[in-house]
Structures are given as C-alpha cells and as structure tokens.
Amino acid sequence: MTSLTIDNILSNRKNLERILDNLKDGIIAHDLNRRIFYFNRKAEEITGYRREDVVGKDCHEAMGGPFCGSRCSFCGDQPLFVDTAEYPINIVNQRGESRRLEMTATMMRDENNKEFGVLAVFRDITDLFELRVKAKEMTGFSNIIGCDSKMVDVFRQIKDVSGYDYPVHIFGETGTGKELVANAIHNESMRAGGSFVPINCGALPEGLIESELFGHVKGAFSGAIRDKKGRFELAHNGTIFLDEIAELPKLLQVKLLRFLQEGTFEKVGGEKTVSVDVRVVSATNKDLKKEVQKGNFREDLFYRLNVIPIHIPPIRERKSDIPLLVDHFLSKAPTIKGQRPVRISQEALNALLDYNWPGNVRELQNAVQFAIVRCKGKIIRPDDLPLELKEKSSEKPRRGPVRKLSADDVRAAIVKTGGNKARAAKVLGVGRATLYRFLGDHPEVLQEN
Template structure:
C-alpha cells in the first residue's frame, strides 16, 4: 500500500512539473491515444485536457498535429528512437493559425521497442510577428535574408498561407522560387499533405497533360494501365507548377478549367475527378509579356496571378550575401561532418563586388567549390571560381616606365597598361585605382601581388 501511495505521489509531482513548464507537452501511444496534455498545451491549442486525453490525436485535431512529418499516418509506422526538431503550423480550436517550434522524441522500452512519443512545442507566432515588424528576422521557414525586400516577402508568405488563393512566384533563375513555394505550403493548412513540384518545361509536350492529370488504360499507345497524375498525388496538399509559362496552350485550357471548377478528366477518361489542391506557380519569364505575345492565355494568367510574389535578384540584396554564405558554410560542415574553412574579409568583399547572374543558387555552388578548393582554414579570393576563371595571361612588361598621366584605360579590365594608367591617375592610391577601374580592392591587390613589376612601380608614389 505504501509503495502504491508513493507511486501516486510521484505521478502527481510529475504532473505538477509538466503543468508548470513554459512549453506545451503532449504524449501519445503508438496507437495515437493521447496520455499527457499539459496546461501550456491547452493554452496554445485551445483544447482542454478533458477534450483530448484518451482520444486519437488525429481525431482531436482533425489532422496530424505534427504536420507532414507525422510518423503515425500509416498503419505500420516506421519509428526510430531519437529526437526530431522542426517548425509546424497548427489550427487552434477557435480557428487561429499558430506557428510552433516542435520537438518530438520517441520513447523506447528496455528492449528498444517504441512505446510512444512525447512532443514539446513552443508558440512562436508572436515572436515571428514582432521580428517581421522590426525587420529583424534572418531565417523564415528556411529562407535566409535580412534585406528589407526579403522581410516583405516573409510577411507575404505568412499572410498568404492563411488562404487557399493561387500564388504566382516570379524571379530570375536561382532566386529560390521553389523554396518560397514550399514555405507557403509548409506553414499553411495544406502542409499536412504532399508538396508536389512539377517542372513544366522539362516534360515533353506530348505527355505533359498525362503527367499532370493522369490517364486511363488504353488512352493512347503505351497506356497499359490507369495512372494517377500530379493533381491527384497532390490531393490535400500543394501542387507547384514551376516554369508554368512553358505549358502548351492546350494544357493551359485544361488547367484553367480546373481552377474554375476544381475538377478535371484524365486523358482518355470521361469521369470528373475532384481534388483539394493548392496551386502555386512560378516562372522566370514575364507572364504579362507572354500573354501579349500570344504564348500564354490571358484568362489563365489572371487565375494564377491572384497573389503575386516577386523575388529580388541577389545583386539587389547584397547585404544578405555574408549571411547566405555563412549559412551555406554551415550546411557544408553538416554534410562533411568536419570543420570547413572560414571566409577571409577580402573574399567577402570580392563576393560583394560580384554581380551574381545565377543568384542564390550560384552562391551556394560557389561556397561548395571554394570549400573544396581552399587550402588551410581560410577561403581566399583566389579560391572563388569567378576570380580564378577571370585571370588573364599578361603580356611581358616592355618598359618599367609608367604610362603617361593622360593615358586611357578600360573600366573593368585588368591588364598591365590599364592598372598602370589607373595608378598614375590616382597618384598611386590603390583603393582609388580599384574604384576607377571598377574592380574590387582585393582583386587589384591580388593582381599587383601576382605582377611585382607593377607593384614596385606603384610603391614609388
């Protein structure tokens, strides 16, 4: 009896501790039956203990509480001991959308069999809102950026996630259109479903309709069985139509019909199929110009472009370059599981001077290249691929005499005559010479270091 009383006291004390945590805590069995639900969880979700204890987690919240990363959506869940951490968006009992930081831990028994899970979560909604208001958020839903333009995009993503309106993301190649599309999906109520990306420009024209809408058996030569299209695969989730401007006009008509009616027919079929799908499209082309050129339907343009989001090129948000570079270095460190070299100050300046035609994608590739190329624990300017490839073979120095002070030079071009003329013009001031040449200071210093005959001339000033 005494042992039993102690057990009750221990359980009571444990409940007191859990209830006083500033984290929401929920635990459930492998059958998803909720066994623990503390006061902070009640506050965050709007559900009381009486409403949830002893009930199926999916039934209570009308969807997986852990979002698309739930391990208990199948009859035979694949579970492993350990901790998972990720953001998730929930809908409270009163219909509010809340953004949480979730940590899920699988509980094994003495033999290693999983007995259930414990989820702890923190409400980050107000923190995100305040950070956006203060323009002090550097990472939102996996997107990196502190530039004002990116802060505006974070607000758009947060606002549009609450509604099921079509979103069109535009921007140059490499600006991160798919990442924005996934962020919209992930923090919306559709985040519990699948995110299905389709590169419309990569699908041969003859099969694009079948790829999107599926086909019935015998619809065409080679259709030996019925096939689901991307729309069906994205049911209760999001369909991302990348390079949507590349869709053939015939397929555009069928897409327009789906947007108007919410249903479609498979290729060769007669049955109307309805699916609940969020449509997010993207292109690096000017869709309005495509409409004027007759390559894109005007009515479809207005249906897709309900909420436009335009991503700025990296050259228009250069202050984000050091932040992105550090992020990609941390990614490289995680992938290689060993320390990676750091960026030298001159290297960062060189990167800030570069025009980045490939945008964020090119920056990521540059960091990966530089990590491999670097010798030692510092990435030097010469380790950057665009610096290495821009080296030009120099003519032998014909004279140690400087060019006349009135000599002309070509801006942006490094050769012996240009550099000498610029140094004469600026009185030997290397920083000013770099500016008039239109190159980074580190680039000029490196060039002078590789050509000591010019350096000795410049040092006489």
C-alpha cells in the same frame, strides 16, 4: 507526519492535473482511436480550444482536421508510429492566428508494455521569429540563406501562409531560388509530412506534359503500355510545384483551371474522374499579367494561381546577403585531400559585391565553385574568380588605404542612412565588404540600433 514523495504526489489525480496545468508546454493525450482524454491549460491557450469542448472527442473532429497535418500517424486504418517523433508544425488556432509550434509526440505504454495512446507535448515558438528579426540575428529561414530586410519579408510571408492551403505564386528572376521558397512553403505547412512534387512546365514537350501532370491509362497512346500516375496523384496530401507556369500550353491551362476549381481531373485516355488533395504552388520568371495581356495566359487561371503572390528580390537588390551566401557555399565545398579554401579574401569579396549578378544566386554559387577549383591555397583571391568578375573588378580600382572604422562612426552612419548598409559604407568612405566584416566582428553595433 508522513513525508511526501514524488509517488505520493503523482498518485493523486488532482495533484497531477495541477502540475500539468502549470507547465509552459501544451499537452494533449489521446488513445489509439484518437479520442482525447487529456488537454491541459497551456494547450487551451495555444490552440484556442476549451478543454470541455475537445475531451472525449476524436482529435480530428474536435480541431477540424489533423492537428499535426500530414505528419499525423493516425490518419490511416493502421497507426504508423514510432516511439517518439519530434517536428515543427504551423497551425491556425481557433482565434484565426497563425502559430508555430515545436512538437514532441510519444507513444504511451502500460505496465505490460502495451500501447494505449499518444502524448503530444508542444511549445509555441512564434514570437522567437520576431525576436530574432528585431535583434538582427536572422541569417536564414527554412534552408534559405539571407538577412537582408527584403528576404526577411519573404520569410515572414512563408511563415504567414504556412497555416493555409491557398495557392501561392512565386515570381522572380532566373536563379533567385524559387524552388527553394516553394519547398520552404511546403516544409512549413501542415502538409510537410506529405510529398513535395516539382515539375518544370517548360522542360517537357507539349505532347508529354499532360501525361506527366495528370497521368495516363494503358493504351492511351503509342507507348502507353501500363497505367501511369501523374504528378498530381503523386502529390496527394502534399504539394505540387509548377515551375515555369507561363510555359503551360493553353489546352492544359483549361485542365489546370478545372482542377483548381473542383479538385478533380481525368487521366489521358481515361474516363474515370480522379480526386486528389493537393496544394498548388506555381512560379515563373515572367510577368504573368503581361502574359495575360498578350493572350498567352488565361486571366481566370492567373487569378486562381495568384491568390498569394511572393516576389523574390534579385541578389543585386540584397547584396548584404552575398557574404552569408559565400560562407555557406564555402562550407558545403567537398574536401579534397584534406584541403579546401577556408575563407575568401576581402579583395575577392569586394569583386563579388561589385558585380551585378544577372544569374542571381545560382551564378554566385557557380562563381564560388569555380574559385574553389581554381584556388591553389586556402584563400580565394581575385585572380581565382571567373573572368567576367575579374574584368568588372579591374574597371573599379580601389584608391587609397582602407579607412580604420570605429564603433561610434559605424553606429552614426547606420542611424543616418536608416539602416541601409550599402549607403552607410559610402558615408564612411569604405567598401561594403569592409563594413560587413566590421559588423560581423562587432555585432553589438547593430543590436544597439
């Protein structure tokens, strides 16, 4: 009887297809003209497309657009591809479900080392997000730090909008991280391979902002010595972030409205209509509805921009994130002569937790950086903090010894307060920092609730 070898198994087409169909990863293979010649069972399950409906077709036509979004290397006339590329992508499958995938794309070559196609292997990791949330292991998402339930809701919204191109409007107080959220929306979207182009609408003179947004032609005005592309053209196939959108002049509100309706505009001084493919994300720290009521902002533009609103909570409403943020800022501190503060004292952390943070995360970062410079040892003390924090801390002296906590007491307090850690700390008679430090040392307490 002939012994089986891996070569014998793989040389048989049916055996090979049986192996590939039983993998836990989706597999798509296409030639250099994007014609799909293999599509395994897991790829059918993840994407919702049937093998017989896509094999032999251009993958862009079969799936209604580039499966890899802006990361697709086969959108232009000449493929721009390296041997292997790895990246996350978010898709909306044929069933209308938003799914997050980990993708690995590899160039295939024949025995003569000639390129003949691409093998894409992908795994659905959508459920891992919810598992991390349920296990209370979420400490951040897409470069945004946070574990508070309000921030987890923001993370969910970012994930949910990633598969769609609808305009998003972000609102929140100054310093809450609106640009970080906008960048996360871009990075999680199908446009992640394209450009993310931010512009602050309130930082430019009214006479320049139209040129900055839409560009100008040579001779359009004094000083226009050459044609210039605006931010919308630079963001083609990517995302433009319009920060401080409430400051946009009325005349430009009309032009922006037309772009959102038609996807076209004219450059300053130009007659040619320009068409670009751009996702618009806007942000403001003002209440746009009130600006509409005051007559400062067009109502029709508000509804065009506010298709998907995302509110970022101020840090005073998510103080459980402060220890995480402080640790993050300390980890990013530059090393000077091999020395930097390695941790913050409980007393100093208490002062940070008691402060109201009108400047939000940006002010917290500034305070930590100030303390790093001021600190003479390896531990940040209350005296190393900015004056306003020291004054606030001195207003609320802590009385008596810190109570020793037990796992049973903490578990009972968290259950009693419905998971609200700030209220649980009051029930236990300890400072919030004490409770957070205890939970950091005993994560099993949260996992059991």
